[in-house]
Amino acid sequence: MTRIAIVGGTGELGLGLAARLANANAEIVIGSRDTSRAKEAALRSSTLTGRHVEGDGNLEAAVWCQVAILAIPELPSDETLLSLKPALDGKLVISPIVPMVIRNGLFSPGLDSGSAAERVASLLQTRVAAAFHTVPAARLLEVKKPLDYDVLVTAETKEVYAEVAALVSSIAGLRPLFAGPLRNSRLLETMTPALLNVGKLNGIKHPSIKVV
Ligand SMILES: NC(=O)c1ccc[n+]([C@@H]2O[C@H](COP(=O)([O-])OP(=O)(O)OC[C@H]3O[C@@H](n4cnc5c(N)ncnc54)[C@H](OP(=O)(O)O)[C@@H]3O)[C@@H](O)[C@H]2O)c1
Numbered sequence: 001m002t003r004i005a006i007v008g009g010t011g012e013l014g015l016g017l018a019a020r021l022a023n024a025n026a027e028i029v030i031g032s033r034d035t036s037r038a039k040e041a042a043l044r045s046s047t048l049t050g051r052h053v054e055g056d057g058n059l060e061a062a063v064w065c066q067v068a069i070l071a072i073p074e075l076p077s078d079e080t081l082l083s084l085k086p087a088l089d090g091k092l093v094i095s096p097i098v099p100m101v102i103r104n105g106l107f108s109p110g111l112d113s114g115s116a117a118e119r120v121a122s123l124l125q126t127r128v129a130a131a132f133h134t135v136p137a138a139r140l141l142e143v144k145k146p147l148d149y150d151v152l153v154t155a156e157t158k159e160v161y162a163e164v165a166a167l168v169s170s171i172a173g174l175r176p177l178f179a180g181p182l183r184n185s186r187l188l189e190t191m192t193p194a195l196l197n198v199g200k201l202n203g204i205k206h207p208s209i210k211v212v
Contacts, residue, residue, distance in 0.1 A: 001025055002026045002027065002066055002067055003026075003029070003064060003065045003066045003067070004021055004026045004027065004028050004065060004066070004067045004068070004167075005028075005031050005058075005067070005068045005069070006018050006028065006029070006031060006061070006068075006069045006071050007031045007058045007061060007069065007070050007071060007084065008031065008032065008058070008070065008071045008072035008073070009029075009031055009032065009038070009041060009055075009061075009069075009071055010030065010037050010038060010040075011071055011073075012138065012141065013096060013132070013135075013137040013140070014041070014069070014071035015030070015041060015048075015141060016135075016138075016139075017069060017071065017096075018030050018041075019045050019048050019140065019141060020140050020143065020147075020171045021167075021171065022051035023143065023171075023172075024171050025170070026167075026170065028053045028054065029053075029054040029064055029065065030045065030053060030055045030056075030061070031055075031056060031057060031058035031059075031061030032055065032057065032058060033057070034057075035055070035056060035057045035060075038055030038057065039056075041055055042054050042055030043055070048141070048143055049143055059083065059084065059087055062087035063087045065091065066091060066092070067091065067093075067094065067163075068088055068092070069093075069094045069096065069132075070094070070096070070097060070120060071096060072097065073097075074098060074099040074100060075097075075099055075110065075111075075116065075119075076097070076120075078123060081119075081120060081123040081124060085123065085124050085125070088124055089126055090126060090127075091126055091127070092126075092129070092164070093124055093126055093127065093128045093129075094128075094131050094164060095116055095120045095129070095130045095185070096130070096133055096135075097116035097117065097130075097189070098110075098133050098192040098193070099115075099116050100192060100193050100196075106197050106200070107192075107193035107196045107197050108193055109189065109190045111186070111189075115130070115182075115183075115185035115186040115188075116185070116189060117129075117154065117182055117185035118182055118183065121156075121182055127155075128156070129153055129154060129155035129156075129160050129161065129163075129164045130153065130154045130155075130182065130185040130188055130189070131152070131154075131164055131168060131176070132151060133152070133191060133192045134149070134151070134152070134188075134192060134208050134209045135149055135151060136206035136207070136208055139208070146172065146173050147171070147173030147174055149173065149174055149175070149208045149209065150175050150176075150209055150211050151168045151174050151175065151176050151177065152179040152191070152209075153177065154180055154181060154182050154183075154184045154185045154188060155178075155181070155182060158178070161178050164176065177211060191209070195208065195209065
C-alpha cells in the first residue's frame with residue numbers, strides 16, 4: 001500500500017482526499033502544524049470511512065510517506081516548504097494549491113504570473129505534480145456518494161504523470177488527464193476561480209469539470 005501524507009490535511013480538501021484515498025486502500029497520515037489537531041482530523045476521517053487514518057505533525061508525516069499531497073492554503077511561505085524539504089527529498093509531491101483572491105465579490109487568480117506548483121517544485125527540488133484543483137472537497141467528503149469528475153494533472157515528465165494518474169484513478173469516479181508540463185500549472189490553478197464564478201453566477205453548487 002502506498003504511504004500518503006496529507007500535509008495540512010485538517011482542512012476540507014485534506015479530509016476529503018484522506019477519506020477517499022483510505023477507501024482506495026492507501027495508508028494515510030493526516031499532517032498538521034498541531035499534532036492534536038491532526039489526531040482529531042484522523043479520527044474524523046476514520047469514523048467517516050471505517051478505515052484507519054493516522055494523524056501526526058506535518059514533518060513526521062512527510063518523513064514517513066512515499067507521496068505527499070500539499071493540502072495547504074495558497075502561497076505557503078518559503079519557510080513552510082523548506083522545513084519539509086529534507087523529508088520530501090526524492091519523493092512525489094502533489095500540489096492542489098489554488099492561489100486565489102476575491103475582487104468585487106468574484107474570484108480571481110492570486111498570482112500575476114507563474115503558479116504555486118512551480119514555486120513548490122523550485123523550493124523542494126523533488127518530483128512535483130499539480131492535480132485536484134477542480135475537485136470540490138465537499139463532494140469528496142460525501143463518501144457514500146459516487147464521484148464523476150476529470151482531474152487535470154501537470155507533471156514535468158510522463159513518468160511522474162503516470163504515478164499521479166495511478167493515485168488519482170485509485171479513487172472511484174476520478175479520471176486523470178495529462179495537461180502537460182509543470183509550467184502549464186497556472187492554467188489549472190486559474191480554472192478553479194473561473195469555475196467558482198460560474199457556480200456563483202449560475203447557482204451551481206460545488207462546480208467541477210468533466211472533459212467531453
Ligand atoms: N476546498 C476545496 O474544495 C479545494 C478544492 C481544490 C483545491 N483546493 C486547494 O487545496 C488547498 C487546501 O484547501 P482547503 O480548503 O482544505 O484549505 P484550508 O482549509 O484553508 O487549509 C488547510 C489546512 O492548511 C493548514 N494551514 C493553514 N494555514 C497554513 C500556513 N500558513 N502554513 C501551513 N499550513 C497552514 C491548516 O492546518 P493546520 O492548522 O492543522 O496546520 C488548514 O487546516 C488550498 O490551496 C485550496 O486552494 C481546495
